[in-house]
Amino acid sequence: MPVQLKFSLTAFTVALLLASSHTRPQSVTSYSKVDAIFQSRCVACHGHTSRASGLNLESFEGLINGGKRGAPVIAGRSSESLIVKFIDGTLMPRMPLGDQLSSDEISTIKAWIDAGAKGPTVAAAMTDVMKSEATGKANIPDIRPTVPVRAAISSLAFHPNGSMLALGGYKDIELVGTDGKTVARLEGCASQVRGLAFSPDGKLLAAAGGSPGQFGEIKIWNVAERKEVQSIRGHRDNIFAVAFSPDGRLLATCSYDRMIRLWDTTSGKEIRNLKDHTDAVFSLAFSPDGRLLASASADRTIKVWNVATGERLYTLGDGLDAMNTVAFHPSGKMLAGAGADRVIRLWEVSEKEGHQLRSLIAHEDAINQLLFSPDGKTLASTGADKVIRLWDAATLTEIKVLEPQPDWVFAVAYTPDSSKLAVGRYDGSAVLYDLRNGKGVVLK
């Protein structure tokens, strides 16, 4: 009997939903519109980590799950929905605390509920995020630098055959040949390019970035033709890093929004969302066999994931502060990680577990970048102390300190033959160091 009742209720709800959507055929208010309001006005308190009253409005899923007071929304009946009662002042305290929602915003939320409170579709999410770019609006004052400024070089990638280096700057990517001359300039990114990766076969170049506080962006170019083949907007905040899986079929991105997303390189479709970090994810690395993905987060942890299933395999929680960077050794058996606690840690890792092999206070300030050379012999590190150190990858003994850097190094990349290290800095300069003699050639 109860089962039956439940069924009939569900049927009734469905009927109601259908009915209400039929009565409003014009333009059904999409979730993305109310989501935009939730994101800007509600999630500071009703977010993923804060969850005031147990309510998380950061995702549709969270909204449906509801909070301590129950379901915030009754589809089709806005006036009976808790969320409306709180935003229109029927229930106290009136939400949001502080500035109230505008009557337009309240109407939007009501209309969406009356139209059935439908969740997002992937396609809709994409297009709507693109529209929500606040910085495109005219009400942002027009302020221009009054002194010459150079965009930071915040990402670097060597082509697998060593023929060119890609440098990520503000809204564009510069491709530089072995002679240091600019080969091409790839334009059209929304903001600073914070991650760059060539596909293992060298045919594609992925660039990741996006607008801080608003969205992440990934663009994929056909390198030979200099042609953009994919443009994806995803994540709720800017992306910090991008990596191709060793077979080239997947792209992984990580963002300030605490998420790691896996994308199909050819279709541009999101395949998986890895959520478990509780703070910004700054860095990620595939294992050489492509089965594992490691991520470093401001939540002080490094997590290791099963790429095929999206399952988190284990967490390396040795860090004492934000983890800024993680790198897989080419052998696939060792992981290096570092961050604000100034310590480089090496872990022996498998698919089951990881345990710390070594740790060393390596810099005088936060460590921002770590990278193993492709031959697996050395590890390069750099940080807020503006020093680049090279370490023996096996013993973690120091091999060399490069010349003092004039500014923070935002990106490092080894040449495929491991003989040189390119660095890109916040001040917009870039240098290619010959690691045999420590001499640098200025690229920018």
Place this chain on the structure above:
Amino acid sequence: MTHSLAALKLTITGFVGLFIGVSLSLTTAGAGVAADNGPVVTLDTTRPASEITAPAGGWNFRNHVIPVLTRLGCNSGACHGAAAGKNGFRLTLRGYDPEADYNTLSRQALGRRINKIEPAKSLLLLKPTMAIGHGGGKRMDADSLEYRVIAEWIAAGMPAPSEADPKITALEVTPPQATLSSGADTQVRVKAIYSDGHAEDVTRWGKYSTTDSGVATVDDDGKVKMQGSGETAITVWYQSRVAFARFASPYPANIPAEAFDRSPRYNFIDDLVLKKLRTLKIAPSEQCTDREFIRRAFLDATGTLPTAQEVENFVADQSANKRAALVEALLARAEFVDYWTNRWADVFLVSSSKLSSNAMWSFHNWIRESVRANKPWDRMAREIITAAGSTLENGAANYYVMHKEPGDLTENFSMAFLGMSITCARCHNHPLEKWTQRQYYQMANLFGRVAMKNGQRGGDVFVYTSPAGEVNHPRLNKPLDPAPLDGEALSLDSPKDRREHLAEWLTAPQNPYFTRALVNRVWKNFMGRGLVEAVDDLRATNPPSNEELMQALGDDVIRHKYDVKHLIRTIMNSAAYQRSSHANEFNKQDEKYYSRYVIRRLKAEAMLDAISQVTGVPTIFPDYPVGMRAMQLPDARINSYFLKAFGKPERVNTCECERSSEPTVTQALHIINGDTINQKLRAPGGIVDNFVKLGFSDEAIISHLYLAALSRQPSQGEKANLLAALKESSNSKEARRQAIEDVVWSVITSKEFLFNH
């Protein structure tokens, strides 16, 4: 300029008049012009944002951007200034570390927070204007001065903070003082003077507070509104600098001048107290009676009650200077030594919880001997700070056994000798004070070389100065030149004993904190309320209720070479101390300016001793000889329900707050029906026993009891009631004894007995 002239209608002091002149000239002079020969004012934040241009050299990160972030609340403890930051973005609390904040804003998280190519697209501007969602809500408008400072600083290429930035050398509040009527409002202005000689009006960016919101409140923009009568300090904090202005509002009473002229003046204290009372229109109470005085003086100076005989002798004494003579006699009594040993042992935390029993005794004996010899306070402090050798032979050295860690030493030293807490600065610049984290670790490093080893006997520790040893600043990860707060620094390789250096700074006459901390503690003991409250909260932002008096007392202490007995004598011989506790029509509301004696409950030890004294039955403390009074106990660790219930401090932290004077239900129940009093009333050889055995008449019983407990004779009414009670029960021996017990009980559970007045 939002001065309301109406606000000044009642009392326009010469000063306020002058202030209006200054303000107007500032306003009309505008930016970049010297006002009244003062430093050149290059920025006036009170002008409309559209009229303000960046000063020459542009907006400075340290001197403009950080104050803006602080003013907007970005780096407050509830927002990004929290230890864990907010939403992944962490600033230093109220901008105490500009270098760290600069890196966080410009570079950390791959430079996501500032867009140097298109500045207006910086998160730092989009979020607080709510152009995109911001958990902290809208903090500023795009046309505000704050927006412009940040935006124009970014556009100018984000110049980094540097050592060469001008530093604030002084903060000035105008008016420095004003007297206004209740309900009036006015605007304070704040000027920061910089090391390169320029000045900025930073009124818009100051952080304001009031020390007494019942007198005046102040809003975020420095607008003061008078709420009631009395005096308050309006304090302003700006960039780890503090300053204050005094605002007074006299009571709305018409007090004849003779009320002040007639009030006696025995020494300089009285001139200054009456001056303040006259300003605030609070009439002083009459002087207390001899009976009131002797009870009060005994309790305040020695923690004991005068005997019935002592009261009678004093009242009968006809000499003109008998009160001064009594004070002199009290200063010479053994109970005086007990009382002040206990007082200072509270400050120095004498207890066997951190010391061996013999070391605890050694420390106690050292204090006791210092009080007995009336050792000058500066010498006592110096002996503790520079203490070395065996802790059993030199009791003062136990200070270092109790506080081993340099941070703990720094914090305890500040509380004990300076009467201020600098604990906040351990982790970040003090949010209400001028003390910085840097100063904290410079001071901590003065204790970096204190070393200890085991002594030759059990419980003995040998304290000495090691030739090496440093305390690292936790963030800079290196030792700083050791320096006492705002004193001169020693170089790291100086051979001078660092503790000597600290002691020299501490006890130098020009160190105001040391002298004031002593004055305030002693003053409170007699006057019931510190010139600064709490008594160990001597912040610049918490000024004394009578600054001139504090200054004069401090000067007097210095002139008399830190002679504590002299200070006590001066206070006890003042007419202010000898005022009645009864309020008059014009001082009912005053608890702050010494228009009358402030009534207070007896301290735990004094109360227990008074009960023992009046009942004639000593309290037994296990492991101590019979007859030892509670005030004489050396150790804070004592198993006494009574002392605990009445708030005897545990001596764990040097803080006046450790001694509780709060009334509790436990106290009431214990007094009314607890063992302490009941056992003493029944005890053989006690007062009740003796009344019965010696055959005292009813009149004699009542008279003796009143004198011994209350230092007075009963009134006619009291006497009649008690006589009736005793008479009723005269038919049986048992009933009479019970009735006498009841009479004694009723007197020693009365408020008059339990309080000093």
